[in-house]
Amino acid sequence: MRYWLKLCAAFMGLLMSCSILCPRGIAMPLQNTQEQQPELKITLLGTGNPRPTSERSGPAILVEANTQPPTRLLIDAGRGAAERLFEVGGREALSNINCVLLTHLHSDHVVGLPDLWLTGWIFGRAAPLMLRGPGGTSEMMRHLEEAYSFDVHMRRDVDEHLPAEGIAVDTMDLQPDTPLNINGVRITPFLVDHGPVQPAFGWKIEFHGRSAVFSGDTRKCDNVAKYASGCDVLVHEVIVPEVERRLSLMRDPAATQRVIDHHTTPEEAGDVFALAKPRLAVFSHIVPSPATSRDVEIAVRRRYKGPVVVGVDKLVIEIGDQVKVRHAGHRHH
Numbered sequence: 001m002r003y004w005l006k007l008c009a010a011f012m013g014l015l016m017s018c019s020i021l022c023p024r025g026i027a028m029p030l031q032n033t034q035e036q037q038p039e040l041k042i043t044l045l046g047t048g049n050p051r052p053t054s055e056r057s058g059p060a061i062l063v064e065a066n067t068q069p070p071t072r073l074l075i076d077a078g079r080g081a082a083e084r085l086f087e088v089g090g091r092e093a094l095s096n097i098n099c100v101l102l103t104h105l106h107s108d109h110v111v112g113l114p115d116l117w118l119t120g121w122i123f124g125r126a127a128p129l130m131l132r133g134p135g136g137t138s139e140m141m142r143h144l145e146e147a148y149s150f151d152v153h154m155r156r157d158v159d160e161h162l163p164a165e166g167i168a169v170d171t172m173d174l175q176p177d178t179p180l181n182i183n184g185v186r187i188t189p190f191l192v193d194h195g196p197v198q199p200a201f202g203w204k205i206e207f208h209g210r211s212a213v214f215s216g217d218t219r220k221c222d223n224v225a226k227y228a229s230g231c232d233v234l235v236h237e238v239i240v241p242e243v244e245r246r247l248s249l250m251r252d253p254a255a256t257q258r259v260i261d262h263h264t265t266p267e268e269a270g271d272v273f274a275l276a277k278p279r280l281a282v283f284s285h286i287v288p289s290p291a292t293s294r295d296v297e298i299a300v301r302r303r304y305k306g307p308v309v310v311g312v313d314k315l316v317i318e319i320g321d322q323v324k325v326r327h328a329g330h331r332h333h
């Protein structure tokens, strides 16, 4: 009950903040009627970071393109990615991700990957899981296959006899600026600046004249503004330094400062938004998780006056003639 109250309060807060922050052209319908399907649909599955909290799951964003059947891409697979995916899209989504795109190999972005890989297979995936990411991705996945070999052997060869193809992986490390094409969806990794964590990617996804750009983890980075220039939606990470300093659980203040230095403050993100001029800017990967949307909004408004939304888990952004924002709510599967 308390959870539901909190969820409702969070959603009302979101609606209120959107009514403040969204000028014309950004519609906020509570129900979608029989309109033209949006070309791209983004669902923020997890808007958090390493801090364990059910309020914000680990980083994971579902991007769906309006192909037949839909093309589903998952950007990062942080803690709770499989749960959130199942909540919003059931077995169909959980077992039919066309490709997982990693931004970088920090644990908060990949700790949910084995869950997604294994549970998606148990729930029906019959084709290999496609995984793309920066250098090191294939090696990490090879080790995960080794780590879970007992379970794979049991379910594939001994007990359930799940299809061998469904637990295979098609993994490749990518170079930046080399686009992939999946079902006519153009997917481009580009370099961002996450301090010593190299390589770190942002991703640009384009379909039928619509585009969405995802910053990944980065400090203020010109390349994000360049790739996001004129895009429909820019999803950007953020850190609120004052709140991080207050709530950090690290003993060494210098380590906390290094964390701050490898991310983007709301003011800096405002500069990036002002350069890129997306139809809608969205914050996800909000550090620290207890930072409120107000903490972020007040600061970003010092540098940026355009439409911006502070993400919550399961926020849906539809990109068509209009950019619409709603909450996926809770479905039982």
Ligand SMILES: [Zn+2]
Pocket: 049, 050, 059, 106, 108, 109, 217, 285
């Ligand atoms: Zn992160």
Ligand SMILES: [Zn+2]
Pocket: 104, 106, 194, 197, 217
């Ligand atoms: Zn990171």
